[in-house]
Amino acid sequence: MENILRLAHQGIYCPAGDFYVDPWGAVEKAVITHAHADHARVGHKKYYAHPDCIPILHHRLGDIDSEPKAYGEEFQLGDARVSLHSAGHILGSAQVRIAVGDQVTVVTGDFKRTPDPTCAPFELVTCDTLITEATFSLPVYRWPNPKSVAEDIFTWWMNCRERRLNAVLCCYALGKAQRVMAELMRFTDESVVLHGAVLPITQIYRSQGVQMLEGRPVEEGENYAGQLVIAPPSAIGSPWIKRFGRHEAGFCSGWMRIRGNRRRRGYERGFVLSDHADWNELVNTIRESGAQKVMPTHGRTDSLVRYLREQDIDAEALETVFGESEE
Amino acid sequence: MKSFVELYTRLDRTNSTNAKLSAMREYFRKAEPACAAWAVNILSGRRQKRLLGPAQLREWLAESVGLPDWLVEQSYAHVGDLAETAALLHHTVKAASQDGSQYASVEVGLSAWMERLLLLRNLEEGEKRQWIQAQWQQSPLAEGFVKTKLLTGALRVGVSQTLVVKALAQEYDLPTAVIQRRLMGDWQPTAANYLDLIGPDDGRHDVSQPYPFCLAYPLEKDPATLGGAELWLAEWKWDGIRAQLIKRQGNIFLWSRGEELVMHSFPEIVQAAEALPDGVVIDGEILGWTFASDADAQQEMDEVCGKPLPFNQLQRRLGRKKVGPKLLGEVPVILQAYDQLESDGISMCGRPLLERRSGLQKTLSYAVSPHLRLSPALQGSWEYLAGLRHSSRERGVEGFMLKRLDSVYQAGRVKGDWWKWKVDPYTVDAVLLYAQAGHGRRSNLYTDYTFAVWEGEQLVPFAKAYSGLADSEIVELDRWIRKHTKERFGPVRSVEPVQVFELAFEGIALSKRHKSGVAVRFPRIQRWRKDKLVEQADSLTLVKSLVADNAL
Numbered sequence: 001m002e003n004i005l006r007l008a009h010q011g012i013y014c015p016a017g018d019f020y021v022d023p024w025g026a027v028e029k030a031v032i033t034h035a036h037a038d039h040a041r042v043g044h045k046k047y048y049a050h051p052d053c054i055p056i057l058h059h060r061l062g063d064i065d066s067e068p069k070a071y072g073e074e075f076q077l078g079d080a081r082v083s084l085h086s087a088g089h090i091l092g093s094a095q096v097r098i099a100v101g102d103q104v105t106v107v108t109g110d111f112k113r114t115p116d117p118t119c120a121p122f123e124l125v126t127c128d129t130l131i132t133e134a135t136f137s138l139p140v141y142r143w144p145n146p147k148s149v150a151e152d153i154f155t156w157w158m159n160c161r162e163r164r165l166n167a168v169l170c171c172y173a174l175g176k177a178q179r180v181m182a183e184l185m186r187f188t189d190e191s192v193v194l195h196g197a198v199l200p201i202t203q204i205y206r207s208q209g210v211q212m213l214e215g216r217p218v219e220e221g222e223n224y225a226g227q228l229v230i231a232p233p234s235a236i237g238s239p240w241i242k243r244f245g246r247h248e249a250g251f252c253s254g255w256m257r258i259r260g261n262r263r264r265r266g267y268e269r270g271f272v273l274s275d276h277a278d279w280n281e282l283v284n285t286i287r288e289s290g291a292q293k294v295m296p297t298h299g300r301t302d303s304l305v306r307y308l309r310e311q312d313i314d315a316e317a318l319e320t321v322f323g324e325s326e327e
Numbered sequence: 328m329k330s331f332v333e334l335y336t337r338l339d340r341t342n343s344t345n346a347k348l349s350a351m352r353e354y355f356r357k358a359e360p361a362c363a364a365w366a367v368n369i370l371s372g373r374r375q376k377r378l379l380g381p382a383q384l385r386e387w388l389a390e391s392v393g394l395p396d397w398l399v400e401q402s403y404a405h406v407g408d409l410a411e412t413a414a415l416l417h418h419t420v421k422a423a424s425q426d427g428s429q430y431a432s433v434e435v436g437l438s439a440w441m442e443r444l445l446l447l448r449n450l451e452e453g454e455k456r457q458w459i460q461a462q463w464q465q466s467p468l469a470e471g472f473v474k475t476k477l478l479t480g481a482l483r484v485g486v487s488q489t490l491v492v493k494a495l496a497q498e499y500d501l502p503t504a505v506i507q508r509r510l511m512g513d514w515q516p517t518a519a520n521y522l523d524l525i526g527p528d529d530g531r532h533d534v535s536q537p538y539p540f541c542l543a544y545p546l547e548k549d550p551a552t553l554g555g556a557e558l559w560l561a562e563w564k565w566d567g568i569r570a571q572l573i574k575r576q577g578n579i580f581l582w583s584r585g586e587e588l589v590m591h592s593f594p595e596i597v598q599a600a601e602a603l604p605d606g607v608v609i610d611g612e613i614l615g616w617t618f619a620s621d622a623d624a625q626q627e628m629d630e631v632c633g634k635p636l637p638f639n640q641l642q643r644r645l646g647r648k649k650v651g652p653k654l655l656g657e658v659p660v661i662l663q664a665y666d667q668l669e670s671d672g673i674s675m676c677g678r679p680l681l682e683r684r685s686g687l688q689k690t691l692s693y694a695v696s697p698h699l700r701l702s703p704a705l706q707g708s709w710e711y712l713a714g715l716r717h718s719s720r721e722r723g724v725e726g727f728m729l730k731r732l733d734s735v736y737q738a739g740r741v742k743g744d745w746w747k748w749k750v751d752p753y754t755v756d757a758v759l760l761y762a763q764a765g766h767g768r769r770s771n772l773y774t775d776y777t778f779a780v781w782e783g784e785q786l787v788p789f790a791k792a793y794s795g796l797a798d799s800e801i802v803e804l805d806r807w808i809r810k811h812t813k814e815r816f817g818p819v820r821s822v823e824p825v826q827v828f829e830l831a832f833e834g835i836a837l838s839k840r841h842k843s844g845v846a847v848r849f850p851r852i853q854r855w856r857k858d859k860l861v862e863q864a865d866s867l868t869l870v871k872s873l874v875a876d877n878a879l
């Protein structure tokens with residue numbers, strides 16, 4: 001980290017290349033891992049990102065100066081050789097590999113290794129220093145097979161329909177919602193009802209060739225019963241939800257692994273579907289990367305750091321502002 | 328076990344009463360009687376034996392998953408439930424070891440499982456450990472969770488005994504009161520007992536069997552809306568232990584409302600009951616009591632003749648095998664009799680209250696004992712009663728009970744015939760001093776609070792409270808607590824003394840066990856007083872003056 005990247009006021013900075021990775025303050029050159037709000041912020045002069053990420057960036061941030069970089073395409077910034085590699089997190093998400101001299105540092109951004117039909121699979125990149133996310137870094141977090149989770153969602157939907165209830169499924173609007181719609185294609189070709197926050201992003205996904213169930217906007221005056229409604233979590237308890245009358249609410253998130261999390265938030269159903277790495281994925285990725293130094297960023301960094309040190313891996317937490325708005 | 332785990336999962340996934348009822352009915356329809364008996368026992372929240380302590384389980388858990396102790400501890404602190412933590416950690420380790428996703432657990436019925444658990448105590452430490460670790464390693468997620476919960480004796484699934492009774496009553500077409508009565512007392516989960524439980528109603532029951540208690544709702548409107556006061560019986564609402572005194576075939580039983588036999592704790596009441604005629608059941612309240620001197624008794628305007636001791640005194644009599652002479656002298660007890668449910672071995676529950684009360688009066692006349700008395704009936708207009716109610720505090724009661732004179736004795740909480748007409752609670756403005764994370768569903772939030780009042784320049788802790796805040800306020804306060812923590816002591820955080828809350832409580836008494844010198848009863852948060860500065864919180868002097876108000 002001392003060599004290739006360091007923590008500056010605006011974010012994680014590379015002095016050799018004079019650029020930042022996912023900076024939170026406004027900078028000249030920003031390499032962006034993915035389009036979630038805590039990683040891609042407004043105000044930079046130039047955005048480097050994967051081609052699939054850029055339309056989402058434009059949708060979220062408006063008119064920005066962006067330069068697409070394919071996975072594996074090496075480009076030079078100052079003295080640094082930079083390349084993006086698939087992170088498996090959401091469409092167009094990337095890890096950033098930075099080589100200066102013979103030293104290699106990788107910033108994972110958010111990543112996962114469980115299969116996801118909406119994006120390219122995670123690519124393992126070896127390095128000397130690994131800056132990894134640590135959102136779910138306790139061993140109680142292990143993800144079930146996403147196919148069986150999708151089946152649970154479908155069964156729940158059908159079960160709600162039998163009772164003439166709508167099934168309102170809360171998902172983050174970017175990534176999770178589309179993943180659910182893609183996974184559900186195994187079971188049905190019916191359309192689902194989409195909240196206004198989910199609709200435009202779904203259209204972007206579709207225009208990039210992602211196969212998903214049809215999504216239709218909410219129509220004023222329509223009477224909904226037995227439908228699957230996909231909405232962001234903020235919709236729960238808002239006046240918007242009232243139009244669906246009697247319904248059950250479910251939440252799709254890694255946090256739903258813990259029973260208390262679901263009950264506290266008042267959801268009838270929790271579906272354990274995460275776009276982040278679970279404990280085993282974190283530990284395996286760190287091992288397989290061959291890194292001599294590991295720096296966990298957002299999440300429960302303290303437990304991961306201590307665990308790694310006890311495994312004789314040099315680890316140190318890196319305080320960032322990521323992960324405050326997601327999952 | 329699979330079908331019980333499935334039942335648990337279904338109950339856990341819904342907040343709808345109907346969905347819970349149909350899940351239980353479906354289970355009972357298919358289950359073996361021996362298993363159904365255990366399900367009734369567990370679902371109705373009967374205390375299960377805790378077979379192993381949490382400290383031991385944690386140690387074995389860490390060893391079984393091969394993770395460092397501290398990481399298991401952190402996981403447990405995060406999840407808030409040991410059984411859930413055990414199941415989740417094993418699930419993770421199983422995936423990491425990549426030995427396939429097949430579980431080797433052999434299907435056993437719920438009753439076989441419970442019986443096996445009871446045999447655990449005969450095993451040696453090392454054998455127990457091996458057996459439990461093998462169970463963890465062989466069980467799929469939900470099954471591992473339920474099995475461990477049964478081991479620690481704390482499976483809660485959000486159904487009450489009332490709901491279990493309702494499900495059985497619907498499924499087997501029996502009146503709920505019959506099932507409730509059959510379940511009362513020391514019901515043992517055996518196949519035979521389960522078959523009796525759901526068998527046709529033939530009116531038979533065993534000699535110790537109490538009746539389900541009739542309970543009241545709080546009155547939230549003007550009593551005048553209940554009609555003429557002459558239609559009602561008013562009694563003081565005593566704050567003790569609700570109990571049923573039974574004498575049948577020469578045997579005496581004293582049941583608490585918690586369905587425990589408490590004869591050992593209250594020998595003077597049992598002794599007094601010797602003189603009662605056979606075949607009677609009396610509903611009443613056990614109270615610690617200060618007997619009035621003769622001179623005082625002369626001046627008493629009503630028939631109370633003394634005054635209850637604070638509840639914390641009565642508590643000293645509980646949970647003992649034998650009560651020594653010292654305690655018998657310090658905390659004498661009485662049974663204030665409310666009602667008679669059985670006379671000459673025949674149920675009186677269907678007769679009107681007026682008739683039951685006159686029967687009760689006659690029954691009590693056989694027992695000439697200061698420990699057994701008739702709870703006085705208070706008569707007069709609503710205005711008179713409203714005035715009299717103001718003296719509740721100094722009498723050490725919580726207000727009135729109102730019962731319709733023509734009402735029958737019903738099972739459980741019923742609206743309309745019985746009402747609690749309570750006095751307003753005490754309130755005190757206190758300062759939040761410490762916070763601790765909750766358990767179960769609140770394990771990631773600071774929800775357990777300690778409050779303090781002023782003593783000079785010092786804040787003295789005097790009450791703990793959990794409930795009373797809206798969910799959104801709990802979240803807001805949790806965030807505030809995290810940002811304004813002064814120190815941490817294990818799971819407890821001390822916070823900057825800034826936030827003022829109005830606390831309400833039902834009773835107050837002097838206590839040597841508490842640093843503040845007072846103990847309060849049923850404390851809860853009434854309101855978050857964001858409008859108040861910390862200096863405006865109340866003082867210990869004021870709190871103690873409430874004791875005086877409540878004193879002998």
Ligand SMILES: [Zn+2]
Binds near residue numbers: 034036039089110326
């Ligand atoms: Zn993300």
